[in-house]
Amino acid sequence: MKSIKAKLMTSVLIGLFSILIAALISVFILRSLAKDFDNVINQELDSREQVNKVLSNFKIQVQEWKNILIRGHDATQYKKYVSRFTEKETEIQNDLVSLQTKGYLPTKLRNQISELQAQHKELGKQYREGLVLFENAGFNTQAGDKAVKGIDRPVVAAL
Structure with a gap:
């Protein structure tokens, strides 16, 4: 009898041990x-945060352009403001390069x-052309604005 009881206990213990191993x-x-x-999730949040940073910096860059137009008559x-505009442009480009190198995207x-x-980058060239027109027009706000009116919309939409 002991051998049947021992075999049964051994089988039960092996079964329980197997269940324990499977659970672990x-x-x-x-x-x-x-x-x-x-x-x-962290990568997604990091990417979204970086895109939001690019968007925020782009809006600041556009605001710096407006500051150039409004206050640019004073040397x-x-x-x-041209310096600030250029700094934001560089920062945005660097952030976009950083985003491109994210292997998980x-x-x-x-x-x-x-x-x-x-x-x-193309937008930067267009703004610089507008800057030349602004300067050539004697720092006339309307001339500078007309030169670049609406050119930022596709970038904002893409962001």
Whole structure:
């Protein structure tokens, strides 16, 4: 009888041990999945934060352009706001490059960021052309505004 009881107990213990092992493996797998999910969420939040930073800086850059138009007749103010405008332009370009290098972003999204970067560079050229027109018009606000009116809209829409 003892041998049947021993065999039964052994079978039950092996079964319980197997269940315990399976439960432990499941816990480790779930932990790993939760960690991976946290990483994905953090990457998503980081990317969104960086895009929001680019958008904010772009709006500041456009505001600096308006400051050039409004206060540009004064040489000191002109220099100050052109410098700020250029600084924001550089910061935006650097942030877009940083976003493109995020390996976890899908290729399609990285391509869109690349297109946005090219649009922003082109926009910078157009603003500089507008700056020349503004200067040549004797720092006339309307001439400077007319030269670049609405050119920022596609970039804002892309962001």
